[in-house]
Every structure is written in structure tokens, then in C-alpha cells.
Amino acid sequence: MRIAFDAKRIFSNQTGLGNYGRTLVDNLQHYYPEEDYLLFTPRLSDSANKYAQQFKTITPTTPFKHVWRSYGIKKDLEEAEVDLYHGLSSEIPFWLNNIKTVVTVHDLIFKALPHTYPQLDRWLYEEKTRYACKSAEKIITISEYSKQDIIKYYEVEPDRIEVIYPPCLPIFYTDTALEKANLIATNPSFQQLPSEYILYVGSVIERKNLLTIVKAIWQMPEKERLPLVIVGKGKGYKKKVKGYIKSHHLEHLMFWVADLNYLEGLKQLYQQAQLVVFPSIYEGFGLPVAEAMLCGTPVITSNVSSLPEAGGQYAKLVNPKDVEELKVAIQTILNDTELNQQMRIEGRKDALKRFHPEKLTRELMDLYQSVVGSRQ
Secondary structure (H helix, E strand, C coil): CEEEEECHHHHHCCCHHHHHHHHHHHHHHHHCCCCEEEEECCCCCHHHHHHHHHCEEECCCCCCHHHHHHHHHHHHHHHHCCCEEEECCCCCCCCCCCCEEEEECCCCHHHHCHHHCCHHHHHHHHHHHHHHHHHCCEEEECCHHHHHHHHHHHCCCHHHEEECCCCCCHHHHCCCCCCCCCHHHHCHHHCCCCCCCEEEECCECHHHCHHHHHHHHHHCCHHHCCCEEEECCECHHHHHHHHHHHHCCCHHHEEEECCCCCHHHHHHHHHHCCEEEECCCCCCCCHHHHHHHHCCCCEEEECCCCHHHHHHHHCEEECCCCHHHHHHHHHHHHHCHHHHHHHHHHHHHHHHHHHCHHHHHHHHHHHHHHHHHHHC
């Protein structure tokens, strides 16, 4: 098969959607090297240059690069004689009638929580997502919860939607038990961090609900409070969180890591944490939960949206709006040695089983083959 990808974010986005695309095509090439993969992108970038060398990459010859992915790309796809086009981020080209298409719709947060998006962004997402859901042969989404949202908001037939969990980055699948390198001790940016801590990884925005963690720590007896290491950036909501921290004199317990740009450091932070807490209100999947469990770290996450799926049976689920419930969960896991060990060992085994890249890539290839064979 000749499979084409909307590779804009593979080259332009160094986090979420970019990681999804890069990991997906890397895994496909690793497990199914006999297939032909083509990346279509409006522009290249130095940071992802290896993908231009690793895969056949097509860029527009038209000066109208900003609309090429929606309109002008059709001619280039036809000339490349592709069998399938996969839109990796909720959109496919308009009027691509003679080429089979698959689209990944990660989530519909802009529909469920519209107040968190600017009006113009909501309109653009709505137009592109609605068309993609209507026109693609198959829709891939990253959780059963997101599947139900797609059915709810766009009235899509359930059998057109396939749930395939997003693979984590390769570094999180390697064995953690025998690793000796202590990047926290040797890296200058980590030398001020405490030896024991609770960890939060994610954007510092209202939906991710960091303030509830801070409040839970405040409610704990002073002698039981552990420091909180926060990996993520934010603006307005971060000021709100910092205001609470200051007014409750918790500054000495809060450690902000905003410029972590290498994965070895993030993995080490996961590994050495006593606990990862991710009480988000809404997620399409919740990668920090899966990453933490693959690192053998106990996880507390929310009992809403897709997060029970990401956490599985060995994560502790709580009401993300209940500070007292979160506080008790933190205390229980920190104080119950047997439970703590079970969450570490069994949680990692379960995550490896559910999110193994070979399993997820096989599910993806099976879907591609079913679509390509569906209109012979």
C-alpha cells in the first residue's frame, strides 16, 4: 500500500499532536516496513529533519501553502497514486472523492468545553471536523469516551469509528527496574528538586485542574505534605494557582519545571516520583497517565471522561472536583506500602499489555487494509 499522511504537525508541533504523528509513522515503518509511507506537509522544519530523510516527503509548489492541505493537495495525492490518505488531526482535504480516507479525531473538547476556545478556533475546528467525520471511510479515535462524543455531536454510525489508543513515545516502554543513571542529580536544572515528591505533568490550564492538587496538599497535616513538582506551562490559570499558593504559604512545597525539553529527564521525573496526580476534567485520552504507569509509578486520576480507560484497573480514580477525596487518596497511596507496590508493579504490566506499540500498530494496519479493500 501507498499510505499518505497529513504530516503538518509531524514537522511543526513538538508536543501532543506532533508526537502522535511521529510515533505512529515510526511504528508503522518498524513493524510494517514493506509498505510505502508518504508525508505531505506545507513546510519542513529543522527539528524534524530526520523525517524528510526517512520518508518520501511532498511539499506544495503553490504559493498558497496555507490552504494547500484543504484544497491543493488533491492533485499531488493523485499524482503520487496513493491508496489511502490518513488525516492525523481531525481534518482531511475537501472533495477528495477518488482517494480513500481515514481521519483521527483525538477529542471534541472544543464542543464539550467551548468556553475554553476562542470563537474563531471553534468555528474552524467545527467545519473541518464535521466534514471529516462525514466524509472519511473510517474515523480513528483514541478512547471509547471520545467515540461516544463523536456519535453524540456528529451522529456518526458507531461502526465507522475505531478506537485505537495512542502509542506512547518509545522511551517509556524500556525496562525501568535496572536503570541507574540519575539525571535528576546530574542535570543542573534538576538539582534544586526534592528527593521525594508528588508529580504533575500537563499544561497549566483550568481544564487540567492543577489547583485541586494544591488544595489537597494544603488540607493534609503539615508533617504529611510532600512537595509538588509541576511540569508544564501556563498563563492566566497559572497566575491563579500561584496566587493560591502564595496566600496559603505553600511556596516552599512547589517546584516548577517549565522548560523540560528532553525525554530522558521527563522519564526520570516519572520514575522517581512517589506518586503522579492528574485530576483533569476532560481528556481525549490522558497520555501522562499511561506514561507514568509505564514508568512503574502509582497514579491518581479522574473518574470522568477518558481517564478511567487510560488508568485501567490499577490507577486510583477520584472525583476531580472533590478536594477531600483527592487528599484521602494521596494519603492512602503514600501510607499503604502493599497498595503502593501493587500499583507500581501490576500497573506497569497492565499498561504494557494495553498500550504496547506492536499491538496498537497492528490494529492500525488492520484498519488500513480493511479500508483499502473496501472499494475495489
